[in-house]
Amino acid sequence: MKKLTITLLCIVSMLLPFHSVADTADSLYQILKADKRANHTVANSLMIMLDAEGIADTLYSFGRADERSYIMKTVALYMAYHYDAAYDYAKAASAFMEMARQAKLDDDIAAEGDAFSQAAVEFHHIGEFDEAIRVNLQALHIDSLLNDTALLSNDLSTLAATCLAANRIDEAVRYILLSIEKEESRATPTKLSIRYGHAAEIFNKKGDTEKALNYAQKAYEIDRKAGNDIGIARRLSQMADIYMDMREWKQAETCYQRAITVLEEKQERHSLTIDYKQMGSLFLKQDKPNKAIGWLLKADSLASMTGNRYFLSQITRLLANAYDALGQHTKAYTYLTKAMSLNDSIYNERVSQLTSNLRTHYELEQQRSELLRQKGIVTKQQCTIAILIGLIVALTLLFFFIRRKSTKAKGDDHKAVSTDESETVQAEASVGLNDTQVKDGTHLKNMSSADRQFILSVVDYVHANMKVRKITIDQLAEEMCMSRSQFSRRITALTKESPNAFITRIRMEKAIRLLKDTNMSIKEISYDCGFDESNYFIRVFRQMYDMTPQQYRNAPI
Numbered sequence: 001m002k003k004l005t006i007t008l009l010c011i012v013s014m015l016l017p018f019h020s021v022a023d024t025a026d027s028l029y030q031i032l033k034a035d036k037r038a039n040h041t042v043a044n045s046l047m048i049m050l051d052a053e054g055i056a057d058t059l060y061s062f063g064r065a066d067e068r069s070y071i072m073k074t075v076a077l078y079m080a081y082h083y084d085a086a087y088d089y090a091k092a093a094s095a096f097m098e099m100a101r102q103a104k105l106d107d108d109i110a111a112e113g114d115a116f117s118q119a120a121v122e123f124h125h126i127g128e129f130d131e132a133i134r135v136n137l138q139a140l141h142i143d144s145l146l147n148d149t150a151l152l153s154n155d156l157s158t159l160a161a162t163c164l165a166a167n168r169i170d171e172a173v174r175y176i177l178l179s180i181e182k183e184e185s186r187a188t189p190t191k192l193s194i195r196y197g198h199a200a201e202i203f204n205k206k207g208d209t210e211k212a213l214n215y216a217q218k219a220y221e222i223d224r225k226a227g228n229d230i231g232i233a234r235r236l237s238q239m240a241d242i243y244m245d246m247r248e249w250k251q252a253e254t255c256y257q258r259a260i261t262v263l264e265e266k267q268e269r270h271s272l273t274i275d276y277k278q279m280g281s282l283f284l285k286q287d288k289p290n291k292a293i294g295w296l297l298k299a300d301s302l303a304s305m306t307g308n309r310y311f312l313s314q315i316t317r318l319l320a321n322a323y324d325a326l327g328q329h330t331k332a333y334t335y336l337t338k339a340m341s342l343n344d345s346i347y348n349e350r351v352s353q354l355t356s357n358l359r360t361h362y363e364l365e366q367q368r369s370e371l372l373r374q375k376g377i378v379t380k381q382q383c384t385i386a387i388l389i390g391l392i393v394a395l396t397l398l399f400f401f402i403r404r405k406s407t408k409a410k411g412d413d414h415k416a417v418s419t420d421e422s423e424t425v426q427a428e429a430s431v432g433l434n435d436t437q438v439k440d441g442t443h444l445k446n447m448s449s450a451d452r453q454f455i456l457s458v459v460d461y462v463h464a465n466m467k468v469r470k471i472t473i474d475q476l477a478e479e480m481c482m483s484r485s486q487f488s489r490r491i492t493a494l495t496k497e498s499p500n501a502f503i504t505r506i507r508m509e510k511a512i513r514l515l516k517d518t519n520m521s522i523k524e525i526s527y528d529c530g531f532d533e534s535n536y537f538i539r540v541f542r543q544m545y546d547m548t549p550q551q552y553r554n555a556p557i
Contacts, residue, residue: 025049029079032072033098040064043071047078055081073102073111074532080118081535087269087305093122097135108470110500113142113151120158125270127310129166136162147498150543153182153191157198164202165310172202188546193222193231200238204245212242233262237275244282252282273302277315284318289325296322313342451494454480458491462506466530473499507531508544515553522549
């Protein structure tokens with residue numbers, strides 16, 4: 001094993017002078033994926049490269065004890081960010097799907113859902129709409145199990161956007177209205193603005209310009225009040241789309257131009273590509289092909305850089321129309337041929353992917369059948385022995401469980417009697433339960449002593465194990481001498497949150513105190529609160545407080 005790792009690293013180091021850092025990172029990642037014997041040393045080398053790009057976080061290095069699924073899950077996440085930053089959306093999608101597979105092996109359902117959700121966005125970027133919808137529905141299913149309103153709203157919004165791009169308008173309407181409903185219940189202005197903006201696009205495509213303009217103006221007002229320049233630019237683009245469909249040419253051109261000025265300054269390539277294309281389309285509709293070509297060539301250049309074949313096929317078709325209107329038929333034919341070729345490549349890739357999936361399923365079934373044939377049928381005698389051993393183990397575990405539960409109950413009763421008011425206030429402050437409230441206004445002081453002590457015991461355990469990467473419900477349930485289902489029901493009944501949400505809130509409240517009371521870096525705080533990756537910590541913080549940790553730290557008290 002050690003010799004293999006050293007050999008691989010030597011080969012990669014020899015290639016460094018001849019390859020870019022991006023190529024070397026990709027090579028190491030492919031080694032990790034292909035060779036299950038490649039260990040944590042290779043993964044750490046890759047993370048150092050990604051850290052140099054400002055993408056990964058090497059505060060945590062992998063060790064011998066780390067499971068391969070955990071290592072690959074983490075590496076795939078950062079490689080997906082690496083590919084996305086390089087506008088290689090196809091590879092980013094593949095890396096997120098690899099992360100989802102490894103998260104499933106690592107029994108990390110939250111990471112699995114997050115990976116599917118981000119993979120869907122990448123598939124959308126490259127025009128793989130059917131695959132984007134399929135993957136997004138998987139994310140939606142997982143997040144519905146987690147009962148996380150913020151994640152569900154994001155999933156529904158992404159589904160709506162993808163259905164819109166795939167021209168499945170009625171589905172897009174249904175998903176965006178569900179997303180808006182969930183976001184309005186959370187009352188988060190920034191996210192609500194995005195949802196209203198999506199609704200504007202969808203209703204405009206549906207032909208309901210009155211509703212579309214109403215939603216676009218709602219979104220614009222939210223972003224204007226918040227001083228969100230990028231948001232304002234996108235809302236202006238949406239209003240311009242609607243004005244163009246209403247044949248209000250001057251208003252449409254003014255809105256597009258204002259939006260493009262901001263987007264060029266912020267270098268928002270994806271949105272710029274759309275607006276350049278739309279400006280070209282606007283001038284084509286006014287029979288001004290010369291002006292249209294200038295904007296469409298800009299769009300073509302950006303779309304080529306990002307590899308978005310869906311946009312490229314639309315842009316090249318518009319260029320063909322523009323050159324045809326000018327009588328330049330050779331150029332028109334060239335762009336039309338390119339558009340048709342792009343459409344064919346999108347179709348062929350979908351067919352190829354479907355064929356590959358079917359072949360993989362067939363091979364897995366063949367391997368499974370062969371394994372069963374070689375293994376043979378387990379004899380009756382083996383079954384009987386296995387059942388007897390199982391019964392002995394079960395009875396032994398039951399005996400120790402009852403004994404421990406009895407001892408724990410006596411200890412809990414003693415602690416409940418001795419719990420005073422100052423201990424309650426201290427514990428409430430430690431998890432951010434201001435004014436002694438739990439989730440919906442339930443007061444700890446109004447709880448029974450047993451319930452109060454139960455909550456405080458959970459809080460104490462989480463704080464004592466704050467730096468542990470993953471505090472599981474099973475661990476907490478065992479600590480409280482309860483079954484998993486009993487523990488989950490009791491936590492939810494007392495706090496109105498799922499156990500995982502309650503644990504996350506305790507972590508986040510500690511992060512809040514560290515952000516305000518210390519000069520620790522974001523990496524250090526994320527580690528102190530039990531997060532392996534600062535990027536994931538930032539994402540969870542933003543979902544909970546609608547701002548990044550740095551924005552919270554900089555905000556006036």
